Amino acid sequence: MKLKRVVPLLAIIALLIGALAACSPKSGGSNGKTVIEIGSQSPLSGGSATLGDAIRLGAKLAIEDRQKEFEKKGFQIKLKDLDDQGDPKKGVANAQILASDKDVLAVVGHLNSGVAIPSSEVYNKNNLAMVSPATTATVVTDRKLPTVNRICARDDFQGPAGANFAVKTLKAKKIFVIQDKTAYGSGLAEQFRDQAKKLGAEIVGYEGITVGEKDFNGVLSQAVAKKPDLIYFGGVYAEGGLIIKQARQKGFDGPIMGGDGLDSSSTVQIAGDSVKGVYLTSVAGDVSKTEKGQAFAKKYKKEFGKNVESYSAYGYDAAGVILDGLMKAIDGNDGKKPTREQVTKAIRSVQNYDGVTTKVSLDDKGDNKFAKVYIYNFTEAKYPPVQKAEISQ
């Protein structure tokens, strides 16, 4: 019974460690400032890591930009960035971690609606406000939770906007819809399909693919054989890029359209030259259009050594909305650290926030009244694509 002999020893060692751990001081804010943390949750690993990391870095930049304002009032803002891995379980566990950290007063997150929905239940229980830069599923805000906000457009805005453009502007009569069988892709594709049908277009096919695969030739042969005017893809760049490429290889020259999941430099990387003629709807505006946006892009590049992704600006603005709300809450609380309830209320009442990519006024559900959908077109194999239209609600 060797093990039996070792156990008491282990116990003692553990005791010592425990004692040591008990003595170590708790890390506090530097230079006597009160620490306020803002959580961020997005997938930093997995298939949509490019998008998730963009959100995280955008939020980080926003905090750095406005650190001085808060320091003047005696606060130090920190970002607590967690990786939700695009996994609902992980998201909930992380949400619990954020909720239990009393310094965390608000959260920037998530990318995936599937993760945002269960996680926001935890936030709501803990009065922790969430501002989402990217979750487009309708159900996220339709639950009318006081803590849940988003600054981007909803699927039932983005999908139909895409359908309007496809049918009215591109004059597509026969449309083949492909979706990736995830909460995001299905939701968007369904909204698109319904609106396109309403406008009189014929849906010649509605097919699902498997995320993670590389060969979509089977579905595409079917699609191309039906000679559609337009192929719509609801999903993310990893599969979208390949679908574009393989559709072109099959001799499909018509327009291919997708949602904001394709709004990434990776789409161009994967699809290469085939990306020409691809349209996409995005909830994120083209930052290079405005002076403010260009400055942001430059700074972002300098800070992180990466080009901006569409969601970088949205991460930035989501954090910006939180910081605005936070500032209001601090002022409303006589310059003292506000409670979560105060922050939640202050964030919901944010009106006319002027961000790098969008203006934000939150309505009573937490949706952004100024959320816009933009239509882009890749005219050459280069990111970002050219903005074609801007649609407001």
Add this chain to the structure above:
Amino acid sequence: MTSLSAFFEKIAQSKKNQIILFLTYVIVTGAGLFLLPDSTIAFLLLLFSILILYYLNLNLRAKWVTGIVILAVVVPFIASFSDSYQTYMEVGTLVGIYCAMALGLNIVVGFAGLLDLGFIAFFAVGAYTYAIFASDQASKFMPFGHYPLSGGTFWIFIFIAAIVAAIFGILLGVPVLRVRGDYLAIVTLGFGEIIRILLNNMDHPINITNGSMGIASITPPSFFGISIGSSNQFYYIAFAIFLLVIYVVRKLEYSKLGRAWKAVRDNEIAAQSMGIPLVKTKLAAFAIGASFSGMMGVVFAAKQMFVDATSFTYLESTMVLVMVILGGMGSVPGVILGAAVVIILRTQVLTNISNWLSAMSSNYGISIPPALSPEKMQLLIFGILLIVFALYRTQGLIPHKNRKVDVAKLKKESEQAALTRKKTASGGADS
């Protein structure tokens, strides 16, 4: 070092010393957690007391009572002073859920020797069973009834899900068990994937699972009118089911059925020749193992308030397998330890190290590439654990030990029985 260990051995020899040592440990770590409420280390050290308790030389009942008191009273009570209370309880709930699942898989893999790589499917079945009826999803295809059902039905659903999962276990088992040996692994993997794909696609032609959109707004359970929503409440539900599962496993392990499982594992042909029906025995393992998962699936669905097919991938199945291998195949305490270690590693230790690293990089400007974050290296870590344990410690952290019977007592009983036989003295020859 040897003298030191000899010293401790001396201390540990007497029962009284052991108890004193143990109580001191609990008090010190408890105090540690109380004084340092946000320290994960303190929390883990307190939990470590359960392992120490396991090795103490006390009688079984006393150990059980102490263990339950520590887990049900001491830990939650001390943790409740902490801001991280809900986090701790969330971890506790997850540990409970996965322990029960790992114990279920242990019946299949550890006792009956059937490698199942699609075990998470039963968890999914349980979760969806509750999710469908406790949200308005059921009204989309059920011709009668009013949905969502109330939170009070949760308790009934725990048992319904156990039965449904068991039925699925049998349904899958009937064809699967005709396949031999290693093929079984690949076939169960296939079945696991089929179930997941079906759940992800059954939104048309009839909308049963709401497809990839998942089922949201699941009614939280209620207990005599009190709505249960927070982790500390789910902790007790998971804990209670976990205790039930342990009870069932411990009882079955040394029952006629348990012996039949192990006999089939050790030698199928000999087991058959001893009158053990192969298919029935294996199906029982599948069904009982599955039912544990089904029950915990209900808890999971109620806790998350949202289910979709992404929670039930092949990776999750192998995670449960890692727990069993790490802890020790066939060893009940081992599997529990394995599950706890894996969950705590996944949700606490790796996350904490990752956060610490990212805090380092933001506070001190040390750039640590996010690719390095240990949280992302889960596959690597668990892969290495699997290899190392398979190669060097096949029997796991706490190896399985056969229960020893008291030979002296048996001898006495046997003599007594012989005596009474002699007294009745009709001379029946066989024993």
Add this chain to the structure above:
Amino acid sequence: MNILEVKHLTKEFGGLTATSDINMTIKKNSITAVIGPNGAGKTTFFNMITAVYHPTSGDILLNGKSLVGLKPHQVSQFGITRTFQNIRLFENMTVLENVLVGMHQNLKSHWIGTLLQLPHIRKIEENARTTAYDILNYVGLENYVNENAGNLAYGAQRRLEIGRAIAAKPKVLLLDEPAAGMNPKETERLTNLIHDMRTKLDVTIILIEHDMNLVMKISDSIYVLDHGELIASGKPNEIRNNKKVIEAYLGKGAVSNG
């Protein structure tokens, strides 16, 4: 009275005939030996009786009831158990548990009863353990009750297999080379055990054995197989002097000089 009848039993493996047209009648409470050179089809014969293999044609009758088409566990429940040429113990279970598995079919403890801790089920289990201990005592393994079966010495493993087989309370017990690898002393002990089992347990014994000393000493009748065919049968004395048998064996140099 005949307990077991074998009629025209034939087994082919993909064109290869392992046994052909074997006929046997075995008297109740007798000891019968099946002998023959290696590859004669003896073990195949056992495997057919215990339904591990299904015969290509022919019939096996236990007390007049056909066993053909049953599953191995059903044959065991009908009252035939066996030991194996290459020992097949439950190596990771204790010696006592091995015997308890042998008692499987006679224990009426349903698992639901076990979970509910019904008193009569507990009683059944307790009695089973006592009985198992008696059996171990009987085969001389009472000092290894808690040992893992895989850790036993070779001879002890053979005895445990016998103990496990008789725990099922069989009517017919098949022993496949029980003395293989045993030293003379162990063989002596085994011989006594087989004799004793017949009288005490009221069991019919059929054994495959190469040790002619043992076979001649204990068998009531002997069947000789060669190349899958039954070449002779009769009392030990008859077999000893049978020409065909001597021929079959002389090639191998094994001479029977009882």
Add this chain to the structure above:
Amino acid sequence: MLAHIIQNLPQVLIDGLTLGVVYAVVAIGYTMVYGILELINFAHGDVFMTGAFIGAIVLFLLMGMGFLAALPAILVFIIVIVIAAIATGLLGVGIERVAYRPLRKKNAPKLIALITSIGISFVLEDLVRFIAELKTGNYIVTAPPMFNHKFTLNLHSALPFFNNATFQSSFLLVLIVTIIMLIALDLFVNKTKWGMAMRAVAQDRDTASLMTINVNRVISVTFFIGSALGGATGVLFMIQYGTIDPYIGFILGIKAFTAAVLGGIGNIRGAMFGGVMLGLLEMFAASNLSIITHGAMGAEYKDVFAFIILILVLIFKPEGLFGKAVVEKV
């Protein structure tokens, strides 16, 4: 409905063949190892994936040195595929040495070896992801386009019930290279000394070792060949589809294993046949399922069908379509 299916058939055959030959070569890796060790080498799919990544790295290196523009594409391709094949072959041998041989020595149960192979598959996936992410910030790697000349098979004018089919030059490359590999392997196994030794070990390891065959060496050679073929196929995959990630090996591995089972595991020609058949079936399902079921089931169910085929074969004809039944010795 039938007209639709027939119209598409040529295209489906071409796409199915591309996928099918990839399955076939990966399936051979499974079948060879299983034939000799009776072990499902779960890591084999990931060896295939590693091959694809090694190929990509070599390709990028060559590109960095300016060779890509200077040399003819076919030469670059040969360099890449040979390096990748050798590297993965050595990787396979290494895996066998480190993870499987010690278990064989200890005579550990098969279950344990299977679990080890799952562990190795995890480690490979994460290591590759880690390296790719460290280098490029994203684990999805896109290779520079090669062999993307487009051909159109003008069937429609000759046979009006068919639609035209298109393919790229990479399709021809994949087809030719895999056929070369398959023929070479077949010759190797059936005509050389090593091949004979391999078959002997597969038949009966103990007897083979008595016949002065160095069993360990034979097993190493088997792993080398199986893994090298897998790695080379990874390169072909990268060139055909252009994009790879560390998780391509898992699902493709399972399907290749299905192909191996379909053809009768342990049987090399069976694996080739099974692979091509599975590729064709899958492509057919993906493009026609929704037509056949009138939209009730779409392409998303194609994997379900692959798994159902696997299960049905294992239940009703576990020896595969080309294998022989085995009886367990008692």
